[in-house]
Amino acid sequence: MKDPAALVSLLVAVVAAAIIFFLPFGHREKLELAAGYALLILIFFYGMVVLSKMMTGAIDLKLLLGESGGGASMSRFQLLIFTFVIGLSFFFVVTSNTEAKFPDIPQSVLALLGISATTYGVSKGIQASSGLHSKEAAPGPAPTPQPPKAPLNP
Amino acid sequence: MPTIAQLARWEGSVLLGAFCVTLCWKLLTAKIPLHELLQGDRADGSSYVSSGRIQLLIVTLFASVSYLMKVIHDPRVIPEIPAGLLAALGGSQATYLGGKANALLGLFRNTGQNRRTS
Numbered sequence: 728m729k730d731p732a733a734l735v736s737l738l739v740a741v742v743a744a745a746i747i748f749f750l751p752f753g754h755r756e757k758l759e760l761a762a763g764y765a766l767l768i769l770i771f772f773y774g775m776v777v778l779s780k781m782m783t784g785a786i787d788l789k790l791l792l793g794e795s796g797g798g799a800s801m802s803r804f805q806l807l808i809f810t811f812v813i814g815l816s817f818f819f820v821v822t823s824n825t826e827a828k829f830p831d832i833p834q835s836v837l838a839l840l841g842i843s844a845t846t847y848g849v850s851k852g853i854q855a856s857s858g859l860h861s862k863e864a865a866p867g868p869a870p871t872p873q874p875p876k877a878p879l880n881p
Numbered sequence: 882m883p884t885i886a887q888l889a890r891w892e893g894s895v896l897l898g899a900f901c902v903t904l905c906w907k908l909l910t911a912k913i914p915l916h917e918l919l920q921g922d923r924a925d926g927s928s929y930v931s932s933g934r935i936q937l938l939i940v941t942l943f944a945s946v947s948y949l950m951k952v953i954h955d956p957r958v959i960p961e962i963p964a965g966l967l968a969a970l971g972g973s974q975a976t977y978l979g980g981k982a983n984a985l986l987g988l989f990r991n992t993g994q995n996r997r998t999s
Contacts, residue, residue: 833962
């Protein structure tokens with residue numbers, strides 16, 4: 728693990744789990760609490776590390792919506808929007824329900840994501856075909872003349 | 882001390898919110914470029930403002946906003962998407978892909994003609 732931020736987050740999670748082990752609870756409760764808090768801390772810090780790298784440009788998002796020929800891709804843009812919308816909706820629904828259960832995902836939502844992802848895939852296929860085709864059609868670079876080989880010394 | 886459920890709720894809100902804000906900020910400041918988002922390609926390599934892409938953008942934004950409004954209105958269940966909206970979306974996608982495929986076919990045709998004439 729080369730990233731110091733990831734190491735610090737792991738350390739904080741371990742310390743939190745260790746503190747919980749000294750609290751006056753039963754063994755099973757302590758284990759559940761320690762694992763839960765440690766996981767939450769880890770996920771939060773890892774998320775923050777990814778976020779900070781996105782903000783500083785260490786994770787480059789310039790080509791997130793880019794097509795192979797340059798310019799932004801409509802299918803990628805749509806998939807990004809739908810992913811966030813469905814993700815946010817799912818989070819709202821989970822946090823609004825008091826009972827701890829995984830909510831049912833309707834078939835229509837799966838169909839929406841499926842349509843969007845299929846478009847993205849087909850679009851990539853078309854781009855790849857056009858790229859291959861233009862490579863085939865374009866005349867290759869003229870071969871550079873090789874200098875005559877020097878005769879071998881007897 | 883907050884419970885695990887409370888902590889998970891805060892954490893999820895902060896992380897998801899921060900990811901959304903970061904992406905919006907990058908889109909608005911053109912760090913994630915959106916140029917040529919609405920431009921389609923012709924077979925000869927030139928580009929034009931594509932009505933199929935504009936339609937797809939409008940349908941996408943409309944579907945997203947209406948879905949989010951539904952969730953905010955009743956956040957207990959994940960709402961269904963009306964069949965009509967799915968059909969509109971599928972139609973828009975088909976138009977968009979059709980335009981792209983048409984440009985590709987045109988490219989094939991042009992290359993074939995160039996080869997025959999040369």
